[in-house]
Amino acid sequence: MKTPLQWRLGLISLRDVQTYEAARLASISRCLTSIGIAILNWDKHTKKEEVKIKNWLSKVISESEFIGLNLTKRGAQRFLDKFASEKNSNNLAGDLDTLSQRFDDEIEAIQFFYVRPEKLSWFENTESAGEQFKSKFPKANAELIEAGNCFALARYTACVFHLTRALEIVLSSLHHALNIPEETDPRNNTWGRKLGRISDKISENDNNPPAGWSNNAAFYKKVNALLAAVKTPLRDDTVHIATVYDETGAGCVFMAMLGALNQVATKLSESNGRAVTEATT
Secondary structure, eight states: OOOOOOSSHHHHHGGGOOOOOOOHHHHHHHHHHHHHHHHHHHGOOOHHHHHHHHHHHHHHHHHHTTTTTTTHHHHHHHHHHHTTTOHHHHHHHHHHHHHHHHHHHHHHTTTOOOGGGGGGGTTTTTTTTOOOHHOHHHHHHHHHHHHHHHHHTOOHHHHHHHHHHHHHHHHHHHHTTTOOOOOOOOOSHHHHHHHHHHHHHHHHHSSOOOOHHHHHHHHHHHHHHHHHHHHTTTTTTSSSSTOOOOHHHHHHHHHHHHHHHHHHTTTEEETTTEEEEESOO
16 A cells, blocks of 8 residues: 655655546545535435545545545545535535535646556566566666656656666676776776776777686677667767657667666576676686
């Protein structure tokens, strides 16, 4: 069961965003309408109708609490408390008008973000690169989840930014597995140069094979080829203003990267930010 949304000041991550179905918001309006119809026919009301009204008010209270409509919630609770003793339809109609006005006023102050149906599969997707990657690369997978959320909400440059953060972790894992020293100069630590060092190391191992290379050469070459495919839609200057991604560009990066990350997870993993290799080089 989801906890109520916490409305607070300050920057929040997409991870703080909780899904809220439009039908649940509409249910408040439906409940208020149903109560209004019941009051109009108050002279014909029965105990069964009274139970229905109490249930509708309870629904308004619970849904209002979830999305932070505090005035609506308090008004509905006051209406419910009063309803047990109030039998005057005119008074009830007045109370309902007040409650409806509170709901209308509060809902105007809240913005909801719409996710297109075809993009819902990206939102909060914890296994976009597969179950193996999720379990073996938890930190990189957290970046993939954020990338998927950004893609679903049309924040395409932010999506690619999170993808590059996931890629950094994976490249470090590959460097560790291939015994490639990490560069201390930040200028040599772009994803492009890291990929170049991986390619160079594979060529070096082909020419002078270390122990176990024949068992793992195909794996590293396949991963290297898949990562090279990411190079076309991705650029080193992702974090700079010069590079702005649209849906097509971000989608190309995402799809190219998922195949590579899925393959990496077949033999490598991370542990506390450090790579753990299951392949022997």
